[in-house]
Amino acid sequence: MSVNKNALIRYKTIDACLQNRFRKWTLEQLVEKCSEALYEYEGIRKGVSQRTVQMDIQMMRSEKLGYNAPIIVLDKKYYTYEDAKYSITKIPLTHQDLSVLSEVVKILQQFKGFNHFQAVESMVGRLQHQIHTVKNKQADVIHFETNEYVVGLKYLDVLYQAILEQKTLSIDYQSFKASEPKKIIFYPHMLKEYRNRWFLLGLLGDYHLPNLIALDRIKNIEIATHPFRYDAQLSDTYFENMIGVSKSYWQVPQPIAFWVNAEHAPYVQTKPLHKTQVVKHDLGAAGCIFTIEVIVNYELEREFLGFGEAIHVITPTSLRERILKRLQYAVENYNFDFEF
Secondary structure (H helix, E strand, O other), rough: OOOOHHHHHHHHHHHHHHHOOOOOOOHHHHHHHHHHHHHHHHHOOHHHHEEEHHHHHHHHHHHOOOOOOOOOEOOOEEEEEOOOOOOOOOOOOOOOHHHHHHHHHHHHHHHHHOHHHHHHHHHEEEHHHHHHOOOOOOOOOOOOOOOOOOHHHHHHHHHHHHHHOOOEEEEEOOOOOOOOOOEEEEEEEEEEEEEOOEEEEEEEEOOOOOOEEEEHEEEEEEOOOOOOOOOOOOOOOOOOOOOOOOOOOOOOOOEEEEEEEOHHHHHHHOOOOOOOEEEEEEHHOOOOOOEEEEEOOOHHHHHHHEEEEEEEEOOHHHHHHHHHHHHHHHHHHOOOOOOO
């Protein structure tokens, strides 16, 4: 149930009045205090009617907002809390509330490299500790795919802020092929996650083509004094027509047809490889032919190879032959016995 801001101001005002046990509160006095609060906080001069305050008290008494406020009337005239220690600001969280908060925290933990989400997690943790103690702990019922040991996550927040503020970076970067780090000037545009690995998209040095670097290869980051270079083409649509993160600047999407056997076809239907995926031919017990329209890259090949014998690339021919050759190499590797 949604509650508007004015109603919340009235609830808080009524609550503050009823907590004050040194004064007896009539309905007229509560109306006056609510009117004063609305004027102070919202500049509303119209005031509040007795009917509105009566309905507010009824709402606070009910379970609709979770207050269940013990508001009683003494001598048929004076309003007060039956429990002198009660306040709507001291309501403990229920087990259901804590369960929901716990699952929210787990979702936010997927972004633990960002300071913003760390602050939220800490806040929820304090709420759980201070307001309510869970006596019957329940086992996790939801599990996310994470890898907290991925190298480079500590740079996420620095890079995020640099992108927002369009700051040029001086990065010590060591590729897998390099024997030692190399200092590069980088103009960050976007962060991208793919399979628990993070990448930074932007412009490198004086080059005008997009460049992608992996966070797990970054050794150090500093803010550089170079004027920021911005490329409008590096927008949130950059990764739209591909699976994964790698592509050459000149590559364009192309239609790709592939067959999936009957056993695995339902999985591909319920979890499409790409948003462009459509069923071209449903062959029933003989499987299904799908099409997607994406850029051909290394990640796409790995996606197809992951299905093993359950998938067969039909077109384009160049991709089909490349997948076939990699499968043949795999067979050769399995024909070789390693000795330890």
